[in-house]
Amino acid sequence: MPNNKWDDDNIENLLRDFPTIRDNRTKEEVYSRLDQKTIVKKRPKPWLPLLVAALAFVTISFLVASILNQNGIDSASMFEMQDGERYEDKAGDASTSIMEEGASEEGNDRMQESEAVEESAPSISQNENSQAARTGLYEEELAGYTLFTIGLTENAMVIPVGFLIPEEQIADDFGQKIPNSVDLYNQYASQIDEQGLGFNEYHPYLGRLSMENGIVKHVLPNDHQYDLASASYNVYISSLQETFNDAESIVVQNEDGTPANFNQVGPLEPIKPAVGNMAYYAYTTTAGETFLVPGYNMPHATATDAIKALNAPPSDLLQNTIPETSKYAVTETSSLVTVQFTGQFDFGSIEEAEGVRMLESLALTAKAFGKDVQLENTVQMEWNGFDLSQPLPIPVVPNGAAWHIK
C-alpha cells in the first residue's frame, strides 16, 4: 500500500482545524498575579547585600534610558542609589520615574513599579547631567571610586561592564590594601545576580584565582567545563580578558601547576588581557538591553579598517553603530583617526541613544588601536555634551554602572 495518505492540502486543512485553547483564569487573576509579584519583590533578598541591589541598576538604567529617549529627554545609564529602601527620580519626569516604595498611588504606574521591583532595584535616580545618555564610564567619573570591571555573558557573548565602588566600601572590605582586579573579583563577583541583570549565570569562575607580580593565575579543577565547546572556551577566554584587564598576563593551570589542557587548543598559553585591534559594536541582550562590545575574534589590521567596518553588522548577533546609510572616509595618523562624513551627518536624524552609542563605539574602537578619533562634517559641533570639534572623549569601560551605599 503506497504511503501517500498525507498530501499538502490534507495537512494544511487539518492544521487549520485545531481547537482553540483558552486561558481559564479571569482577567483579575492574571492582573493580581502581576500585582502580587510587586509586593513580594519589594522585600530584598536576604543574602543580597545592597551592592547587588545596586548592580541591578544596570538593567534598569538601560531601560529607563530607552524610555527617556522616546520622550526626547537626555537619559542616564548611570544611576545613584540613595539607600536600600528609597529612591527618587531626580529628573522629575513622572512618566519615567520609579515610584518610591510604599508611596506610589494605587493603580498609578503599577506596571512600572512592578518592573522596578522585579529587578530588585528598590529605587533609582537619574543622573541629571548633560552627558546622561552615555553608557560608558569616563575618567572624570572615577574620582572617589574604585573601578571593578567584569566580563558578563549572555548568549555566548561577553559584555564588559564596569562598576564604580565607593572608596568607603573598598575601605570596609579591604582596609588599607589597594585591591587589584583579582581581589575585587574574589570579593564581589560571587555576589552579582547575573540572571537578575539579564545575563547568564557564569561567575564566579570555578577554581582559585590569585595575582602575583601582575600575573593572574587561575587554577582550575579537573572537572571544569570551560572547554565543553568552542563557544564555552571563547567565552571563558574573553571574560578573563575583560575581567583582569590590568594584568600583564593570565595563566590557567591545573591543580598540579601544569598548564591547563583545553580540548580545542591543548595546553593553554598565557593569555594577554587587553582586547585590542577590534571594532566595538552594539549587542542587544534577550532582555532588550543594548551594550557596546568588541568584535571578539574579528581583529582589524588598522584603526581605519575597524572604523570602516562600523556601519555594517559583522554577524547576526552584533549590530552596526554607524547607520548603514552613512558614508564616510577615514584617515589616520599615528595618534588620531579622522572620520569625515561624505554628506553632513545630522545627529538629529537618529535617536539619541543611537547617536551616543555611535560616538562611544568610535572612541572605543580608536582606543583599541591606541588612538583618538575626531569627526568632521557634522551638522552639530556640539551634541549631547560631546564637543565634536575636538577628539572624542574615551570611555574607560564601554558599559558602566555605579552604586552609592550609605
Added chain:
Amino acid sequence: MNDSVFHRLYDEYHQDVFQFLIYLVKNRHISEDLMHEVYIRVFRAYDRFEGKSSEKTWLFSIAKNVAIDHFRKTTVRKKHSSEFFDWETQQLVSKERIPEEVAELNEDKILLYTTLDECTGDQKMVILMRFFQDLSIAETADVLGWTEGKVKTTQHRAIKSLREKMNAKEGGAVNAE
C-alpha cells in the same frame, strides 16, 4: 503604562497569545508563567513601542522571545556552559505531555501535532503562527523579523517535512500491521 492598557491588551490579545504559548510548550501552568513574563516584558517596553509594527505582532514577537528563552533554559545547559541556542535550527520540543485539549482529538491530529516536534524550530514557529493563530504571511514575517519570502519558504518546507514524516509514520504503521 497604566492599568487601562493592561485591560485593553488582555481583552484584545490575551487568549491568542496564551494559545500560541500552550501549543508551543504544551503545559498550561508553564504557559501561565510565560504569559506572565510576556506582560512583564510588554510593560517594560511599552513606552518604547513605536508602532512600526502592529500591537498584535509586537506582542507575538515578545511571546516568541519568551518561549525561546524558556526552551533555551530547559535545554540541557550546564551552569558554566554558554553554548548558543539557535532556535531556528534546533527543535523546540517540550517534554510535557500534550495538552488535554489535543489529547481529546482524533489520532490523525494527535499524530500531526506530535510530528510538529520533529520539525525545526523555525518551521514549528511558522506553522503555529500561520495555521493555529491564523496570522497572515506579513504578520508572521513581522513577528519573526523575517522577510515574507522567508516565511513562505519556511512554511513550504514545514508542510513538506510534515507530509514526509507523516507518510513515513503511516507507512510504518501499515507495514507493522
